[in-house]
Amino acid sequence: MLTYATKRCRFNPAVNSSLATSVSCSQKSSPSADSSENSSPLSLAMMPRLFSKSNHHPRTCTTVSSSSSSTYLLNSTSSTDHFEPHTQVPSSTSSDPFSSPGAPPKRPNTTYPTRTKSGYPFFCYSDINLRFFPSQTAASRFLSSGYLLNPTNLSFSPSGFPPKHSSSTNSNQTVNRYPFFGYSARFFGSQTTVNRIFSSGYLLGGTNLRNSIRIGSGFLKVQSLAGGLRSFSSESDRESIDYDVVVVGAGPAGLSAAIRLKQMCQEKGVDLSVCVVEKGAEVGAHILSGNVFEPRALDELLPQWKQEEAPISVPVSSDKFWLLTKDHAFSLPCPFDNKGNYVISLSQLVRWMGIKAEELGVEIYPGFAASEILYDANDKVIGILTNDMGVAKDGSKRENFQRGVELKGRITLLAEGCRGSLSEKLVKKYLLREKVQAQHQTYALGIKEVWEIDESKHKPGSVLHTLGWPLDYKTYGGSFLYHMKDRQVSVGFVVALNYQNPFLNPYKEFQKFKHHPVIKPLLEGGTVLQYGARTLNEGGFQSIPYPVFPGGAIIGCSAGFLNVPKIKGTHTAMKSGMLAAEAAFGVLNEGSNMEAYWDNLKNSWIWEELYKARNYRPAFEHGLIPGLALSALEHYILKGRSPLTLKHGKPDHEATDVAKLHSPLQYSKPDGVVSFDVPTSLYRSNTNHEHDQPAHLRLRDPKIPGLVNLPDYAGPESRYCPARVYEYNPDEEGQLKLHINAQNCLHCKACDIKDPKQNIEWTVPEGGGGPGYSIM
Incomplete structure (x- = not known):
C-alpha cells in the first residue's frame, strides 16, 4: 500500500x-x-x-x-x-x-x-x-x-x-462540456x-x-x-472547438500576441480564451535564428524578464564587420549598433515564452499543424483546420487515423513565420499586397550550425558579420558568427534567393565558407551540436502587405518585418504580435475593429525603423560594390531620410537564369572536420517525419521537372534545398526522374520560393514532424 x-x-x-x-x-x-x-x-x-x-x-x-x-x-x-x-x-x-x-x-x-x-x-x-x-x-x-x-x-x-x-x-469545470483527460x-x-x-x-x-x-x-x-x-461539437465528421482567439504558430510573434492578450484580460478583468497551435513537436522545435537579440519589445511585454531567469544572459561584447576575399578579411565600418543586445538561442527563448504564456492561461498545443483556413458564408475567416493524422502515402486511412479538428476563433492571428502557407493564401485571396501597393516579397536562405569550441578560442558575446567570398559579387549574402555561452558558437551563412546562377548550391557555399583562413582555425577541434536552415524575409518596408483580413490578422515574419541592415526581426515580430493582440482585444471587448492593428503599426517604432532601412536591400540589386556604396550613403549621410524609395528587382523565382548562361560550379568534398555532407548535417537537425504519409511537398504539374527544370535549369531544386529533399535519379530506362525525399524536409520553405515555375507547393505534414531544434 x-x-x-x-x-x-x-x-x-x-x-x-x-x-x-x-x-x-x-x-x-x-x-x-x-x-x-x-x-x-x-x-x-x-x-x-x-x-x-x-x-x-x-x-x-x-x-x-x-x-x-x-x-x-x-x-x-x-x-x-x-x-x-x-x-x-x-x-x-x-x-x-x-x-x-x-x-x-x-x-x-x-x-x-x-x-x-x-x-x-x-x-x-x-x-x-x-x-x-x-x-x-x-x-x-x-x-x-x-x-x-x-x-x-x-x-x-x-x-x-x-x-x-x-x-x-x-x-474549474463547465456544465455540459466534454473534458477528455489522460494520465x-x-x-x-x-x-x-x-x-x-x-x-x-x-x-x-x-x-x-x-x-x-x-x-x-x-x-x-x-x-x-x-x-x-472549451465547448466542442461532433455533429459533423470533424470536431469543432471554439476559442476567442486562435493563434497559428508558437514563435516570438504568436507567443507575444497570446501573452499580451492575457495581460490585457488581467488588466481589464476580462476572461478571453486563447489557443496557440504549433506544428513542431514542442515549442521551439522549428525555431531557428542567428540571433543577436534586441530586447526592446521584450522590455515592453515582460519588463521583469531579467529577474525571471529568461535564457538571455550573454551581452554583446564586440562587433565586427568584414569583407572577405579568398585569402583575406578586410575590416569595414560596422553599421550595426548592438550595444545593449544579447547573443541568444531563439528556440530557447520561445520555449521560455511558452512557459510564461501558459502561466497566464494560454493553451498551447504543440504537434498540431494548421492545414486549412475556415470561412463562414460571408468569406470571413473563422478559424483553422488541423490536418488529418494517420493517412498513408496512397491516401488510405491507417489504423491510427484521426480527423483534423476545427479550431474556431472570433479572431485568428497567423504567426507562421517566413512564407507561411496559410498566410500566403490569404494574401492572395484578399489581395492584401494590392490593397497597399506593396511590392513582392524577396527572400534569403539562412543555414546555421551551432558548434562547441575550445575554451581558449571562446569569447562570449563576440559578434562577427561578413560579406563577399565565397559568393560572387553579383550575389547578395554573407555570414555570421556569434559566441554564445558554454563554449558554443553560432555559425551561419545567408544567401539571397534572387541569385541568378542555377548551379549555385547554398549548402556547399556554407561549407566552403568555413574553410576561410580566418574562420577555420576557430572551428578546428570543435564539435557540431546542431544544424538547421530557414528562409527569411528581406523585402522590408516596400513588401509589407496590408496585414488585416476579415476575421483576423497576419503578424511577425509572415507579414515580413525583418530589418535587413540590422539583420534582426525578432523584436519587430514580437511588437507586431503585441499590437495585433491589442487590436484583437479591442474587437472582442470594446467593439472596435482589427483595422486598428494597421493604424497602430504605422504609428509604432516598427514602421519608423523599417522606413529608415527601406533602401538597404534594393541597393544591392546591381551587385556588391554598388550596394556597399549606396547603403553607406543611406546609413551614414542620409540616415534613412532619402526622398527616394528604391524598388526590388524580379521575384526570386524569376531571377534564376537558364543553365546555358552559366558554367557548373566546382565544390570540394567535405573533410569531415570543418565541412560535412548533407546526411551528416541532417542527422544533427533531429529531423523526423512519419514516412507513411502523403508527401507534403506537392508538384502542381508532375511533368514540369522533366520538361522544364531539368533541361532548362539543370535541376536547381537538387541544389538550393539544404536537406537533399529533391534528387534526380535514373529510372529503369536510364532517364533522370525527380525523387522527393519529403522525410528530410527542414521546413525552410526554399523550394516554395525558388522553384523557377512555382511548381512546388509546400504544405504542412503531420503535426510533430520536421526538425527538432533545441539550441538554434
Whole structure:
C-alpha cells in the first residue's frame, strides 16, 4: 500500500509492478466518496468532485494502475492541489541505490518497458497527472506524439464520448462540456530529454530524481484548469472547438500576441480564451535564428524578464564587420549598433515564452499543424483546420487515423513565420499586397550550425558579420558568427534567393565558407551540436502587405518585418504580435475593429525603423560594390531620410537564369572536420517525419521537372534545398526522374520560393514532424 499526505502525490516507479492492478481513492471524512467509487477505476463522471478546489482532505491511494495495454506504470491523482509523498515507502524500494545525485533509482526485479538507458528508466509524470483535451482527436494526437496516456474511461457513455457533467459548482469545470483527460507517463533517455519535454508545453510536473520537483528552468508549473475547457461539437465528421482567439504558430510573434492578450484580460478583468497551435513537436522545435537579440519589445511585454531567469544572459561584447576575399578579411565600418543586445538561442527563448504564456492561461498545443483556413458564408475567416493524422502515402486511412479538428476563433492571428502557407493564401485571396501597393516579397536562405569550441578560442558575446567570398559579387549574402555561452558558437551563412546562377548550391557555399583562413582555425577541434536552415524575409518596408483580413490578422515574419541592415526581426515580430493582440482585444471587448492593428503599426517604432532601412536591400540589386556604396550613403549621410524609395528587382523565382548562361560550379568534398555532407548535417537537425504519409511537398504539374527544370535549369531544386529533399535519379530506362525525399524536409520553405515555375507547393505534414531544434 502507498500512503500519501496532502500537497503532492507521486508514484514511485520502483514499486513492484504487482501493485499496478487498479485505482481506488478514498477521501477521509468525505461523504461523497462512497464505496462504489472506491472500487472502480477513476471515471470522467467523478472528475467534478475529485478535482474540486474545495477537496483538500487527505487521501489514501491504495493501488496504482494503468488500464491501458501499455506496460508503463501510471500514477493516480485526485486533487488540483499538489501532493507530497508520505515518508513511508514500501520496503522493496527503500534500499534502492542512486548512482549519482539526481539519478533515478535502478529498477528492482519487476517488469518494465524495454525503453531504458543503462538500467535507469527516467520516469516523467504529471503532478496532477491529468490533462483536459478538447476532443478525442486531441487526446489521440497527444498519444501519438510519444506520450503514453492512460486512456480516458469512456466505457460509461455511448459512442465513445464521456458523459456530460450534469451539474457542478466547481469553477474549474463547465456544465455540459466534454473534458477528455489522460494520465501521462514517459521514459526518457537522459535528463536533457526530460528538460526539453518539460519545456514543450505539455503539462508535466516532475521526475523521480531524488524526489525533487523543479519549478522553472524549463519545467512547467502545473496550470490551473480554469478556462481550460472549451465547448466542442461532433455533429459533423470533424470536431469543432471554439476559442476567442486562435493563434497559428508558437514563435516570438504568436507567443507575444497570446501573452499580451492575457495581460490585457488581467488588466481589464476580462476572461478571453486563447489557443496557440504549433506544428513542431514542442515549442521551439522549428525555431531557428542567428540571433543577436534586441530586447526592446521584450522590455515592453515582460519588463521583469531579467529577474525571471529568461535564457538571455550573454551581452554583446564586440562587433565586427568584414569583407572577405579568398585569402583575406578586410575590416569595414560596422553599421550595426548592438550595444545593449544579447547573443541568444531563439528556440530557447520561445520555449521560455511558452512557459510564461501558459502561466497566464494560454493553451498551447504543440504537434498540431494548421492545414486549412475556415470561412463562414460571408468569406470571413473563422478559424483553422488541423490536418488529418494517420493517412498513408496512397491516401488510405491507417489504423491510427484521426480527423483534423476545427479550431474556431472570433479572431485568428497567423504567426507562421517566413512564407507561411496559410498566410500566403490569404494574401492572395484578399489581395492584401494590392490593397497597399506593396511590392513582392524577396527572400534569403539562412543555414546555421551551432558548434562547441575550445575554451581558449571562446569569447562570449563576440559578434562577427561578413560579406563577399565565397559568393560572387553579383550575389547578395554573407555570414555570421556569434559566441554564445558554454563554449558554443553560432555559425551561419545567408544567401539571397534572387541569385541568378542555377548551379549555385547554398549548402556547399556554407561549407566552403568555413574553410576561410580566418574562420577555420576557430572551428578546428570543435564539435557540431546542431544544424538547421530557414528562409527569411528581406523585402522590408516596400513588401509589407496590408496585414488585416476579415476575421483576423497576419503578424511577425509572415507579414515580413525583418530589418535587413540590422539583420534582426525578432523584436519587430514580437511588437507586431503585441499590437495585433491589442487590436484583437479591442474587437472582442470594446467593439472596435482589427483595422486598428494597421493604424497602430504605422504609428509604432516598427514602421519608423523599417522606413529608415527601406533602401538597404534594393541597393544591392546591381551587385556588391554598388550596394556597399549606396547603403553607406543611406546609413551614414542620409540616415534613412532619402526622398527616394528604391524598388526590388524580379521575384526570386524569376531571377534564376537558364543553365546555358552559366558554367557548373566546382565544390570540394567535405573533410569531415570543418565541412560535412548533407546526411551528416541532417542527422544533427533531429529531423523526423512519419514516412507513411502523403508527401507534403506537392508538384502542381508532375511533368514540369522533366520538361522544364531539368533541361532548362539543370535541376536547381537538387541544389538550393539544404536537406537533399529533391534528387534526380535514373529510372529503369536510364532517364533522370525527380525523387522527393519529403522525410528530410527542414521546413525552410526554399523550394516554395525558388522553384523557377512555382511548381512546388509546400504544405504542412503531420503535426510533430520536421526538425527538432533545441539550441538554434
